[in-house]
Amino acid sequence: xLAQFVPVQHTNPPTTGDVSAPPRIEAMLRRACYDCxxxxxxxxxYSRVAPISWLAAHEVELGRKEINFSQWDEYxxxxxxxxxxxxxxxxxxxxxxxxxxxxxxxxxRLTEADTAALEEWIESALATPSAQRSK
Ligand code: HEC
Numbered sequence: 001x002l003a004q005f006v007p008v009q010h011t012n013p014p015t016t017g018d019v020s021a022p023p024r025i026e027a028m029l030r031r032a033c034y035d036c037x038x039x040x041x042x043x044x045x046y047s048r049v050a051p052i053s054w055l056a057a058h059e060v061e062l063g064r065k066e067i068n069f070s071q072w073d074e075y076x077x078x079x080x081x082x083x084x085x086x087x088x089x090x091x092x093x094x095x096x097x098x099x100x101x102x103x104x105x106x107x108x109r110l111t112e113a114d115t116a117a118l119e120e121w122i123e124s125a126l127a128t129p130s131a132q133r134s135k
Contacts (some may be wrong), residue, residue, distance in 0.1 A: 010043045010057060017073025017134035025121045029069060032097050032108045036063030039070035055101060073134035080132045088122045091115050 035041050035055060047055045067083045090096040097108050125131040
């Protein structure tokens with residue numbers, strides 16, 4: 001019970017430079033990935049109840065560390081490329097968004113067509129260095 005009263009950090013640091021993507025792709029990233037991979041987390045009420053952890057602060061912290069679409073401008077070109085490759089792999093493996101999150105956030109689910117569009121965007125961004133830039 002005590003765990004419930006441990007203060008958890010629900011911060012959204014400033015966005016320095018979002019990944020640059022066509023509007024349809026950006027909308028998908030925002031809907032499916034931004035809660036954990038950006039500085040624009042929409043903290044749900046339940047994230048304030050410690051034992052319930054479908055979107056826990058530490059998960060967001062880990063997610064942001066792996067890939068942060070809000071601080072895209074801070075990555076070196078080679079890092080952006082690597083993160084895009086990881087993203088493609090995670091999509092192919094249907095590893096992201098995590099299943100536990102998909103259950104409570106049905107709006108974050110990606111259809112096959114969504115995933116295909118995301119993969120196509122990544123492929124073209126990987127082939128065109130200027131397309132890997134931030135906003
Ligand atoms: C509920 C939070 C959450 C959401 C939503 C989420 N992720 Fe993640 N993601 C994580 C966490 C936590 C990690 C680090 C630990 C791990 O790899 O499981 C991670 C790791 C990653 C990694 C790097 C590690 C790897 O396995 O390759 C990639 C790439 C990634 N996520 C992509 C995405 C994409 C793309 C989306 C949206 C389609 C997304 N994630 C949505 C939490 C999330």
